[in-house]
Structure formats: structure tokens, C-alpha cells
Amino acid sequence: MNRIDDLSAAGLVSAVQSYGEPAFRGRQLYSWIFKAGVSSFGEMTNISKSFREILSEDYGFTVLEEVKRTVSGDGSVKFLFRLEDGEAVESVLLVDGSRMSGCISTQVGCRMGCRFCATAGAVGFRRNLTSGEILRQIIHLRKAADALFGERLGNLVFMGMGEPLDNMANLKKALSVALDEEGLGFSHRRITVSTCGLTDGIKELFEMPSPVNLAVSVNAPSQKARAAIMPVSLKYPLASLMDTLKNLELDRRKRITLEYVLLGGVNDSLEDAAGFLKLIKGVRAKVNLIIYNGSKYSDFKSPSEDSVLKFQEYLVKNNVSAFIRKRLGSDIEGACGQLAAGYKGRRGDS
Numbered sequence: 323m324n325r326i327d328d329l330s331a332a333g334l335v336s337a338v339q340s341y342g343e344p345a346f347r348g349r350q351l352y353s354w355i356f357k358a359g360v361s362s363f364g365e366m367t368n369i370s371k372s373f374r375e376i377l378s379e380d381y382g383f384t385v386l387e388e389v390k391r392t393v394s395g396d397g398s399v400k401f402l403f404r405l406e407d408g409e410a411v412e413s414v415l416l417v418d419g420s421r422m423s424g425c426i427s428t429q430v431g432c433r434m435g436c437r438f439c440a441t442a443g444a445v446g447f448r449r450n451l452t453s454g455e456i457l458r459q460i461i462h463l464r465k466a467a468d469a470l471f472g473e474r475l476g477n478l479v480f481m482g483m484g485e486p487l488d489n490m491a492n493l494k495k496a497l498s499v500a501l502d503e504e505g506l507g508f509s510h511r512r513i514t515v516s517t518c519g520l521t522d523g524i525k526e527l528f529e530m531p532s533p534v535n536l537a538v539s540v541n542a543p544s545q546k547a548r549a550a551i552m553p554v555s556l557k558y559p560l561a562s563l564m565d566t567l568k569n570l571e572l573d574r575r576k577r578i579t580l581e582y583v584l585l586g587g588v589n590d591s592l593e594d595a596a597g598f599l600k601l602i603k604g605v606r607a608k609v610n611l612i613i614y615n616g617s618k619y620s621d622f623k624s625p626s627e628d629s630v631l632k633f634q635e636y637l638v639k640n641n642v643s644a645f646i647r648k649r650l651g652s653d654i655e656g657a658c659g660q661l662a663a664g665y666k667g668r669r670g671d672s
């Protein structure tokens with residue numbers, strides 16, 4: 323059955339027109355689904371019962387059933403959802419004081435194969451999420467932020483399970499609803515899409531009318547070192563990724579976030595820091611240093627505190643804004659994929 327929340331604003335208008343209804347009925351539906359966040363036709367009280375019945379014969383709603391909720395010591399909340407086909411996906415409500423951010427997944431699993439990643443190690447790639455499944459996560463977190471903390475979900479980061487730019491069509495569809503005042507109403511300044519560096523996708527994302535913030539997971543000072551931990555670098559070499567980033571037309575108030583996961587003894591030496599500095603020269607960026615904290619799905623080790631501080635100090639001394647990222651929700655396995663991986667393990671799937 324077709325899912326009504328997979329339709330765009332224009333799609334809803336043409337859907338209702340196909341039943342002989344006026345265009346504004348489509349906009350009413352759009353508002354009910356995304357602004358009010360309803361998940362049944364019965365709740366749409368300003369739409370006639372007879373038309374609701376007709377719609378419910380042809381359309382259903384995306385299934386996103388919460389099956390587990392884990393609360394971290396810092397207040398962040400991780401949700402595990404079951405989808406209609408039995409697959410599992412996760413989202414995190416990141417809580418930093420009154421600042422609420424939603425960490426959203428875009429795929430079940432991921433096909434990028436980063437060697438240090440729990441998703442790649444435990445889940446592999448299962449399928450893309452539909453735009454409805456992406457948007458339903460946001461609606462769920464928006465309701466949770468309100469119900470649990472009395473706060474507004476203000477920010478979205480597409481850093482959950484999956485590579486967002488590997489599911490471009492559904493990502494763009496979801497972003498256009500998220501950015502629409504009549505939809506979810508987020509500012510482009512409050513949305514960040516994180517990628518492992520699909521250069522074609524980055525260019526396409528920046529062709530959208532209001533490009534969102536970009537975070538790129540770099541993690542190495544050279545092509546050779548990167549290809550050893552991120553196979554995606556073989557298809558999208560580091561040099562062309564950096565060229566793409568240097569040439570993006572950025573809003574003057576925006577910077578690209580370059581993520582660097584520090585892996586003990588692999589990419590965390592001062593020599594690595596010097597190579598990374600050289601690499602990113604000319605990119606308008608800030609750097610987030612992420613301390614790898616181990617996973618049963620990989621053999622990498624956490625970096626020492628000393629090497630993390632020296633790495634940061636080196637970058638800062640050379641005029642790069644470099645932050646050691648606060649790991650919200652880290653005690654609930656905040657790294658992508660781990661909770662869903664556990665769920666799949668319990669179900670006995672491979």
C-alpha cells in the first residue's frame with residue numbers, strides 16, 4: 323500500500339486532485355501529517371469523514387514502532403524502531419541543557435564499510451529508508467523532546483545509521499519537508515548532513531535552494547592512510563574530495579565541519595596532525611576530533627588522552643578551530659549502529 327507520508331507537498335496536492343478534491347485539501351493533509359505529526363486519517367478533523375475513508379482505502383502511514391528506549395547519564399535518549407518489514411533503525415535525541423538535537427538515520431545499515439564503524443561491522447547494508455521513514459523519526463523525536471523535556475527539537479543531524487548521500491533521492495525529499503515552513507519548519511542553519519565523502523552527492527546537495535550544513539568524515543592525513551580505513555576513498559579519492567570542499571559556495575556564515583575520529587596508534591600522531599593540517603589548507607572549516615571509544619565490532623583502540631590533546635593543540639596553534647567533540651549519549655552506545663546491531667543479533671539475523 324502507498325504511504326501518504328512518503329508524498330511531497332506537490333505530491334499530496336496531485337493525489338487529492340486525482341479524487342476531484344481541491345488543491346487546498348492536499349495542503350491540509352500536508353499540515354496534518356508533518357506539522358501536527360498525526361499518524362492516522364481519523365485525527366484529521368477538518369477533512370470530511372467520507373474523503374478520509376476513501377484515502378484510507380488507498381493509503382496507509384509509514385510504520386515506525388518504538389521497541390526500545392535507552393536513556394544516557396547525560397539525558398540523551400536513544401530510540402530503536404521497528405519498520406514495517408521487520409528491519410530495525412535507530413535515532414537519538416541528543417540533550418545538551420535545553421538544546422535538543424535529533425540524530426537521524428537514513429539507511430538500514432550502510433554499504434560504505436568504514437573499518438572502525440559498528441554499523442558496517444555488524445549490520446552491513448540492508449536497505450534505504452523511505453523519505454517517510456526518515457521524516458517519521460524526526461516527528462517522533464520532536465514529540466519526545468516536548469513530552470520528556472518540554473523543549474523544542476531545534477536541530478537535526480543526519481549522522482545516524484547509514485550514509486545519507488547514498489540515499490540521495492529520499493534524503494532530498496525529506497530535507498525539503500524538513501526545511502519547509504509549512505512542513506517541519508527547520509532552518510537550513512539548524513540541519514547538518516554528515517557524509518563519508520561522496521563528492522558527487524556533496525555537489526548535488528549544494529544545488530538545493532537552501533543548502534544545509536555539511537560535515538565530512540575525513541579521519542586520515544593521506545589517501546593511502548584513508549583508503550586503509552575507509553574503502554570509500556578508493557572510489558572518491560581524498561584529493562578530489564578536498565578540491566570539492568574548497569570550491570563549494572558556502573553561505574558566508576557557514577563553515578564545513580571536518581570530522582576526524584582518532585584511532586589509537588593509527589591516525590593520532592603529531593605527524594598525522596601535520597599531514598591533516600596540510601590536507602585541509604584552503605577549506606573553510608572547523609574540525610571535530612572524535613575520540614574512538616572501542617567497539618566489539620572492530621579491533622581499533624581508543625587514543626591516549628595525551629595524543630588527543632597534542633593533536634588538538636597542534637591544529638589550534640596553526641589557527642585551525644579544532645574541538646574535542648563532547649560525546650552526548652556515549653554511555654548508551656552513541657556510535658552509529660550499535661543498538662540496532664544488538665537488536666538484530668537478538669533476533670538471530672546475521
Ligand code: SF4
Nearest residue numbers: 432434435436439442
Ligand atoms: S561510519 Fe558512517 S559511512 Fe562509514 S560505514 Fe559507518 S555509517 Fe557508514
